[in-house]
Amino acid sequence: MDFRRIIAFGKSSHVVSLPKHWLNENNLKKGDLVYLEQDFDKLIVMPKEKNEDKEERKAVINVDNKDIKLIKREISSAFINYNDYIVLKGKTLPKYAKDIVKVIHNLIALEIMEQSAEKIVARDFLKVEDIKIVDYFKKEDIITRSMFVDLKDPEFNNYDDLIERQNSVKRVYLLLLKVFKAISKNTVLIKKTDLNLDIIFKYYRYNFALQKIAHSLRIIAENLKKVKNKSAKEKISGIITEQNKYYLAVMKALHTSNKQSAYELSNSRDELINNVNNLNIQMNSEISTIQERLVWIYFELHGIIHSIYD
Numbered sequence: 001m002d003f004r005r006i007i008a009f010g011k012s013s014h015v016v017s018l019p020k021h022w023l024n025e026n027n028l029k030k031g032d033l034v035y036l037e038q039d040f041d042k043l044i045v046m047p048k049e050k051n052e053d054k055e056e057r058k059a060v061i062n063v064d065n066k067d068i069k070l071i072k073r074e075i076s077s078a079f080i081n082y083n084d085y086i087v088l089k090g091k092t093l094p095k096y097a098k099d100i101v102k103v104i105h106n107l108i109a110l111e112i113m114e115q116s117a118e119k120i121v122a123r124d125f126l127k128v129e130d131i132k133i134v135d136y137f138k139k140e141d142i143i144t145r146s147m148f149v150d151l152k153d154p155e156f157n158n159y160d161d162l163i164e165r166q167n168s169v170k171r172v173y174l175l176l177l178k179v180f181k182a183i184s185k186n187t188v189l190i191k192k193t194d195l196n197l198d199i200i201f202k203y204y205r206y207n208f209a210l211q212k213i214a215h216s217l218r219i220i221a222e223n224l225k226k227v228k229n230k231s232a233k234e235k236i237s238g239i240i241t242e243q244n245k246y247y248l249a250v251m252k253a254l255h256t257s258n259k260q261s262a263y264e265l266s267n268s269r270d271e272l273i274n275n276v277n278n279l280n281i282q283m284n285s286e287i288s289t290i291q292e293r294l295v296w297i298y299f300e301l302h303g304i305i306h307s308i309y310d
Helices: 020-025 068-080 093-105 133-151 159-185 188-193 197-224 230-256 259-277 285-309
Strands: 007-009 013-015 034-039 042-047 058-062 085-089 110-115 119-124
Touching: 034 188, 042 188, 058 068, 068 085, 068 093, 068 159, 085 093, 093 110, 093 119, 133 159, 133 197, 133 230, 159 188, 159 197, 188 197, 197 230, 197 285, 230 259, 230 285, 259 285
Parallel strands: 058 085
Antiparallel strands: 007 013, 034 042, 085 119, 110 119
């Protein structure tokens, strides 16, 4: 943390010097304008938004000697890091082309501009300033709620559809991760989100939590698909029903910023986890995994609760 002394300037003004490294990082010089924004007891200084054309960024990914999992991760990383173009090439490209195209289509605002046996070029059309963080988080929430609703029904068996919904949560998760990354590199964007920095940090945490919850629900679905014992399914559905009520209460406390409700929900967590651990079902690998993931979900929800009253 840097410290600066306030200097009197004339009869009614005061001056605070700015760190030279910050000026250099934001290409600011004498005479340039900066934004000043008051946030309670803080004063945020942001570089003036520049209208000049920015140099286009390109990520080049060579697919040779890599498996598809690594290629997918590299595409996601290039997307999150706000590259204007993502270029994939290599002798083994035809082998992975179908999977690569599917990955690109699953990333919001990323479109294939060129495709051949030697190269795939995708362009990013996203404008970060147009993304409403809260709206997209609510979309994640709605999809996650639908996953809970289906899993608490002991007769539900359309697990493949539920697994696909988790992919929809992941799409939004990556989009928001990209927005948060852009904001961290260009503080001018903070002003365009209509949120203060503290709230943005909280939604950064919420975004991770919902992705992990949806992923856990997917794993629960994949394992429930293998459970044939009707009684076991009914008991698990009962626990998921209980967890769904808790999830809805946490989301309500979050959206209404209800600290008192958050405190009460925090106090009930351990009892709910005990209900999961004391589930009276004959154990096997599938049941054990389901129990583990149900507990993980409670811990993720508890993290959200903490951020409500912190």
